[in-house]
Amino acid sequence: MTTEESFAVLKAVKAEKNPYDFTPEEWRTFSDEQKDARSATLNEPYQGYTNIILVEYWPTMYKWEVEICGSGKHIYVYEDEFTLD
Structure with missing residues (x-):
């Protein structure tokens, strides 16, 4: 260069x-993980929560591991169950 x-x-x-x-x-x-964090909104609330952070895509399940903002709980959702912010 x-x-x-x-x-x-x-x-x-x-x-x-x-x-x-x-x-x-x-x-x-x-950290790199914090820099790469992407936020999204669930189409249907999960126990009253709608804001999520995408953690990791799991290709074997065709699902995203997401963290529920405000609770810290991790769940798995399909790509059509949320909208990127």
């Missing part, structure tokens, strides 16, 4: 919008 290419990559990284509105210093303290 040439110097010009390196600076172009650096400029692109700096231009990326921070999806969580944290300062760059705060963002660097997060």
Whole structure:
């Protein structure tokens, strides 16, 4: 990679919008798992909860492991049971 290419990559990284509105210093303290966390909303509430965080896709079950926001419980749901935020 040439110097010009390196600076172009650096400029692109700096231009990326921070999806969580944290300062760059705060963002660097997060683990890769925290950075990759995606939020979604269940189409049908689970025990009154609708907000979830996608944890991991399990291809053998064709389901997503999700964490229910507010309770910490993990459940498995099909992709058509939630909508990405």
